[in-house]
Amino acid sequence: MPAAEFQDRDAVVVGSGPNGLSAAITLARAGCAVTVVEAADSLGGGSRSAELTLPGYVHDVCSTVHALALASPALAALPLAEHGLELVQPDVPLAHPLDDGSAAVLYRSVTETAARLGGRDGRSYERLLGPLVEHSDGLMREVLGPLRPPLHPVTMARFGLVGLRSAIGLGRSRFDGPEGPALIAGSAAHSIMRLDQMPTAAVGLVLMTTAHAVGWPFARGGSQRVVDAMTSYLRSLGGVTVTGRRVESIDELDGAAAVLLDVTPRQLLSIAGDRLRGGYRRGLRRYRYSPGVFKVDWALDGPIPWRAEEARRAGTVHLGGTAEELARSEDDANRGRIPEHPFVLLTQPTVHDPSRAPEGKHVGWAYCHVPHGCPEDMTERIEAQVERFAPGFRDLVLGRSSLSAPEMEAYNANYVGGDISGGTQDLRQLFTRPTVRPNPYTTSDPRLFLCSSSTPPGGGVHGMSGYFAAKAALRGVLKHTATRTGG
């Protein structure tokens, strides 16, 4: 590989996930010449779609619900609608069926959600979520970024008081019935942590706040459209993309003034370890990864026949029963045991976006958490949970695709052991990812930056890690480039 290949580039971004593309866009907007180099044959990392089952059925391989994209100051500022992105909003963001045929339901409106809970639980819900939703803009700006002095101290103090608790503790203390705790536990379980651990309540509350404030939308046509719009915008700014090229060593990128890596610490060590200082390297080696996921996609002959009417209208359905049952499942996955009755996150995009399947047909998307790197096939266990709340579901399955945790890692090297969050997001590692450092997007080499979900604010399609990493590069090694171009 000739070392001069990237000589004319101000920056090379390794990896085209939402964070890599967000970094490239931020740099290109500042006038930098940027190339994105992607290992896979298509761009987009964790936001791609594919016909995984049968022809004509479009499945989201990884991300599917784009609340964080809407809540993200970085992505919301981009003209993605002009580049083809259309979001579809389910009027019921979340349903959580229970064994008696009822369901806990989160509507767009806090008042409507509280009214369904009724009585003391309804009032409790309104007191808990109302102020967070009212100040959601400030809250999202605080939580979707690195640790820094709060810009909205009152909102953050109010959030901290409840968010620092465990999801199970918060649910028990605020509600009498099973519905409120189930909504909190299911949303908190996206953290891939044990639900009796602090601060799982924070994860649940942030996601529930987004559901009320901006909704839990799908991208019409599939998640691929999010990154297609980002790529189209990047190209309109002069950015260049290369696919099918895995970067093995930083030596391949000599010539570019700055390199931003949309990879996790393990790959950073392998690609550029010899360029990094000992202390920083040791910090990266201590970085912890979480349990993995097992993913199933279905081509379906009709909509999922949920017993609970409201679940039929929902975009996302959380399966597994009560908060306590969910806690057992997440406890198992975190302690290296295979959950027999896993907590299942399921979405039904075609109820809201029929363009993804032939007329009258549907797709289903689901995953559960499994121990780190676990190769177990969870298809049966996941389908048993769907059948539990939607008898007759299995008869609708026309085709299915399953991906185990090791297969997820083979699909995208960033999913180490099947961990989809780029590393554990507990209290110790959420804001100090990848290691304790005043600016977590910088590395010990002034030319190298980390821009993946292994930096704050962690997992999700929000592009904030890429945005902050690009800003760090523009303040650092690209300072004169940005000044030259007026960026």
Ligand SMILES: Cc1cc2nc3c(=O)[nH]c(=O)nc-3n(C[C@H](O)[C@H](O)[C@H](O)COP(=O)(O)OP(=O)(O)OC[C@H]3O[C@@H](n4cnc5c(N)ncnc54)[C@H](O)[C@@H]3O)c2cc1C
């Ligand atoms: C099953 C599943 C469901 C999810 N659901 C949601 C959801 O509904 N909503 C949501 O917001 N988030 C969801 N996520 C999480 C979300 O997809 C990720 O957090 C997000 O994609 C992280 O973006 P990123 O840019 O940091 O990394 P990634 O999207 O992982 O992109 C990294 C890119 O870098 C490339 N790469 C890695 N190493 C190299 C190399 N050496 N050379 C070149 N290229 C390289 C990879 O091929 C990949 O394309 C889900 C993830 C999974 C797996």
